[in-house]
Amino acid sequence: MRELNGWAGKILRINLTNNKIEKVDTERYIPKYIGGLGIGLKIMWDEVSGDVKPLDPENKLILMAGPLTGTLSPSSGRLTAVTKSPHTWPVEHTTRGNMGGHIGAEIRFAGYDGIIVEGKAPKPVYVAIHDDKVAIRDAIHLWGLDTYDAQRQMIKEMRDSRAKAMVIGVAGEKLVRTAVIIHDLKSALGQGGFGAVMGSKNLKGIVVRGTGRVKMACSPKELLDLVEYTKSLIAAPLHGIIPPPVGSAASGYRARDNLQWVGGPKKISIGRVDPKDMNRMSLRPHEADRRFAGKMAAYHVKNIGCFSCPVACKSYMTVPAMNRFGIPQSGEFVCLSATWYSPPASTHEATFAAKQLIDTLGLNPWDLVMWVFLLRWMHETGRITEKEAGIPFSDEKKGGERFITTLCNKIARREGLGDIMAEGLPRGAMKMGVLDDVLRGEAAGRVMLCSHGMWDHYDPRSYSQVLGLTWVMDNRDPNRHEYPGMVLFSGAKIEDIKQVAKALYGSENAIDPIGKITPYHPSKGRFAISIDHHGVIKDSLPTCDWVFPVVLSPNPERKYMGDMSIESKLFSAVTGVKWSEQELDKAAERCWNLHRAVTIRDWKTANLRESHDWLPEVYYTGLTPTTPVSTVVSATEGGLDRKDFETAKTDYYKQRGWDEKTGAPTRKKLEELDLKDVADKLAAMKLLPA
Amino acid sequence: MESRERKEMNRRCFLRQSMIGIGVVAVGGSVVFPYNGPSGAFGYPAIPNATMVVMHNSALCIGCRRCEVACSTMREGASQPSRARVFIDRRYQESIWTDGQFTGETCRQCEEAPCLRACPAEAIKVDEKTKARYVDLKVCNGLGNCQRACPFNMVNYFEDERKARKCDLCGGAPECVKQCPATALRYVKWDPRYDDLD
Known part of the structure; x- marks a missing residue:
């Protein structure tokens, strides 16, 4: 195999049933499917049929890096996963996940673009990869270990401290539907139940050490200039461009006068950070300062960055009180995974203990955050008692540590009520007979479920039809931050944001202030399509969602305009495939159409409009979203207008060239995108609209 | 292995x-090997002290390893941390699970330069401008003595090429320092005390 620029050139295929290890040529997929998500979807389409259940040995766990992983390109050290998901509801369809940390880059340095895990081992094993040497090793001694201990043990057994590992915790072993795969302290393949898929294959983890290189087509100087230009435009995490007090309280840009890191051995003064100062850009965020009005900031040791990331959004924290519960005292703290549990009588120890527990057990906070609200409500309304559930609800008034440790352990080990909760919220609520209350927003008086059985992450009534469209068209919580980034986390004025939206999507109407949404306008459809396409690019190159695409920049002289063509420039420079912004966008559109085709196959119906592209009832009401994550969230009065949202869907299909009645890609569109084989296969299954 | x-x-x-x-x-x-003895003794020429050095700050380091990537990209033409001259990864595991105080390893440009004295081929020379000790690849014959002599294991020996590499301060503008997003790596005046720092 010749050495390629950007791509490594081969994908590792590991069959755990017959211990066969193969190397697949990447060149058959590129540049058509870019890398990462694109290739992952193509492999799913080619190799896994629609009838396969997520936990069957026939399902495949596809872990893909992309052409930029491991290079100097900012925040590119990421890994994308694709599999049939046990988490999604009501249909277990193909979904994706994306993870930071160092392991994606390590896989590239070992000489692979990705790893396909298939089959099922007869007994617990783990996979050890040292460059071109690949071994499937016994993992009996690792089974049952928490994610931190298991990783350390695997790295020790590699006899190379520079190895990186990704493992499942007890939750993954017990096939908890929402279990995650953990790497390092908290980098996780989260939403989608990847941990359960790994557990179903009897695979505890993968440990990788790579000493090779990632080549690039351009000269180092060229790449460096491009990287410097990119860095000058990228904002703090979540597109935060203006620090408080001028910016909003939720701004991702935290550095200001008197800001300190105080949790380490020595206090470090950060102070104001000039957006132009490239050598201090990782000092801008301070996640612990952004959450709980900064009450946890006393434990913040430092910011932590993933591989090759100058943005460093993670907050490294040490809470010595954790030793009391026998929980590791150091961990990384970001977003919901850190703050999902905050009891009424809040002690921050309980919050941090909850965070450490889900990371060591391999649980998914996005599901648990809803369970806590639902269980509290069920307890208050007398649906379950403390004794029946075996969960000490009364402990919440005393701080909640015992409550949360019991709950997490019960779910991860599938004990008692935990066995039902391990099925994920929609399935579990159905078993408990409260699903209707959840979907109507009557349970606990709050919004819990959005589409695909996942938690309401960015409410379409706060963030307009744009987020509504991305929610229903995706196969999971879309987790794309352009829109909330612009209106909430950037800290910029809405007038400035509207000007940016006008330049990018053709109209100021594309974006609305939070909770004050206006009727649908075609520019909103354009915005949603741009989010989908840049999402595919993000997961395929891959780059980080909290940074890319560069919609905004902290530069007032540019009127805060970012540069949407940066991904294509980096892609061209590294791979030597000279693609313009439009050409990369076309490739992303191809992948997104393939994504839709895979979904149609999994749902066994071409009419996704009525079934898949669906929002729960609660979004058509004015029920105020109350979430522990975002500080500024409000619902538009009366919620979404049903007719208006149907108009939005129709226009979205129209702009995509899909069938307006069913929301399925037409043969014309698929052939235009060089996906004739996909159209033929769909037609053979009678899943192509006439 | x-x-x-x-x-x-x-x-x-x-x-x-x-x-x-x-x-x-x-x-x-x-x-008589010219550098085979303590400086100045028996008429062996003393090695001039380096003027500058790259220093790493554990408290500020965010562990992103952009320094390793920048070093290998700019000096070797491809991203390959195992071929860098600055190391964060080597001691990453020992701090990430406990206190997050990463131990970054940079060349101290030692006063006595054991690497330089260990090389019988005299391939390690002193840069005129920065007085950094660097490997002259034309002269290096791949013995690897320098790697074994360095008390801090900062010489990177490439087994396939049979050549050694060490930090030469990029001729006065270290790429690792330029790419550090946290000011954890600084390009500062050399001081003999840095030799003793752990």
Whole structure:
């Protein structure tokens, strides 16, 4: 195999049933499917049929890096996963996940673009990869270990401290539907139940050490200039461009006068950070300062960055009180995974203990955050008692540590009520007979479920039809931050944001202030399509969602305009495939159409409009979203207008060239995108609209 | 696996080196290696002190390893942290699980420069501008003595090329320092005390 620029050139295929290890040529997929998500979807389409259940040995766990992983390109050290998901509801369809940390880059340095895990081992094993040497090793001694201990043990057994590992915790072993795969302290393949898929294959983890290189087509100087230009435009995490007090309280840009890191051995003064100062850009965020009005900031040791990331959004924290519960005292703290549990009588120890527990057990906070609200409500309304559930609800008034440790352990080990909760919220609520209350927003008086059985992450009534469209068209919580980034986390004025939206999507109407949404306008459809396409690019190159695409920049002289063509420039420079912004966008559109085709196959119906592209009832009401994550969230009065949202869907299909009645890609569109084989296969299954 | 290979390599190099030594003694009777002694003693030339050095700050380091990537990209033409001259990854595991105070390793440009003195081929030279100790690849014959002599293991020996690399401060503008997003790496005036820092 010749050495390629950007791509490594081969994908590792590991069959755990017959211990066969193969190397697949990447060149058959590129540049058509870019890398990462694109290739992952193509492999799913080619190799896994629609009838396969997520936990069957026939399902495949596809872990893909992309052409930029491991290079100097900012925040590119990421890994994308694709599999049939046990988490999604009501249909277990193909979904994706994306993870930071160092392991994606390590896989590239070992000489692979990705790893396909298939089959099922007869007994617990783990996979050890040292460059071109690949071994499937016994993992009996690792089974049952928490994610931190298991990783350390695997790295020790590699006899190379520079190895990186990704493992499942007890939750993954017990096939908890929402279990995650953990790497390092908290980098996780989260939403989608990847941990359960790994557990179903009897695979505890993968440990990788790579000493090779990632080549690039351009000269180092060229790449460096491009990287410097990119860095000058990228904002703090979540597109935060203006620090408080001028910016909003939720701004991702935290550095200001008197800001300190105080949790380490020595206090470090950060102070104001000039957006132009490239050598201090990782000092801008301070996640612990952004959450709980900064009450946890006393434990913040430092910011932590993933591989090759100058943005460093993670907050490294040490809470010595954790030793009391026998929980590791150091961990990384970001977003919901850190703050999902905050009891009424809040002690921050309980919050941090909850965070450490889900990371060591391999649980998914996005599901648990809803369970806590639902269980509290069920307890208050007398649906379950403390004794029946075996969960000490009364402990919440005393701080909640015992409550949360019991709950997490019960779910991860599938004990008692935990066995039902391990099925994920929609399935579990159905078993408990409260699903209707959840979907109507009557349970606990709050919004819990959005589409695909996942938690309401960015409410379409706060963030307009744009987020509504991305929610229903995706196969999971879309987790794309352009829109909330612009209106909430950037800290910029809405007038400035509207000007940016006008330049990018053709109209100021594309974006609305939070909770004050206006009727649908075609520019909103354009915005949603741009989010989908840049999402595919993000997961395929891959780059980080909290940074890319560069919609905004902290530069007032540019009127805060970012540069949407940066991904294509980096892609061209590294791979030597000279693609313009439009050409990369076309490739992303191809992948997104393939994504839709895979979904149609999994749902066994071409009419996704009525079934898949669906929002729960609660979004058509004015029920105020109350979430522990975002500080500024409000619902538009009366919620979404049903007719208006149907108009939005129709226009979205129209702009995509899909069938307006069913929301399925037409043969014309698929052939235009060089996906004739996909159209033929769909037609053979009678899943192509006439 | 790796350590066994290295041991073997060491044995081979040692044999080769002793052969050269025996050869030299046989031919010339007594030959003086110019740097083979403490500085200034017996008329051996003293090594001028470096003027600048790259220092790492554990408290500020965010562990992103952009320095390793920048070093290998700019100096080797491809991203490859195992071929960098600055190391965060080598001691990443020992701090990430406990306190997050990463131990970054940079060349101290030692006063006594054991690497330089260990090289019988005189391939390690002193840069005129920064007085950094650098490997002259045209002269380097791949003995690997410098790697074994360095008390901080900062010489990166490339087994496939049989050549050694070490930090040469990029001629006065270190790429790792330019790419550090946290000011954890700083390009500062050299000071003899840095030799003793752990």
